[in-house]
Amino acid sequence: MGIPGEIVEIPSDRPDLATVDVSGVRRAVNIDLLDGQPLRPGDWVLIHVGFALSKIDEDEARAALEFLEGIGQAYEDELAALRDSGPGAEG
Template sequence: MCLGIPGEIIEISEERPDLAKVAVSGVKRTINIGLLSDDPPVPGDWILIHVGFALSKIDEEEARAAMEFLESIGRAYEDELAALRDSRID
């Protein structure tokens, strides 16, 4: 199952503005935000992430609802968090 998980933008890379550090359930990772170049996120924005890429911007209420849903489905959510932990973009 492929899921998008919500994350909050912590900072945008100065050297690579297509990369941002995000926080997802206590996990902090660098992800690619290049797909959102038409409406670039800024620190504090919430985004939907899949396999290290930001797919869309969402609001905090949507992020909270998505997290509640993902936590309720268990294993698929854990698998997605594991994929995020294992992803590396340098």
């Protein structure tokens, strides 16, 4: 399961990582798999266990968030996995 997150920052000294906001949780996410795609703050990505898998548009992100919130516990479990995965946890 992947969850959408909005890119908040891509540090110039670590272009392989982005700070991404997922339902209020800010987290460092590896964006290396999206190499070659232009990414900037405000863009949305689909995330799975600390890795951005694809760039998505805002409408697709909102629809996915609504769906995930509707399924309840599975979404909460995915958010918990996001908090516990990857480099540089930010609460």
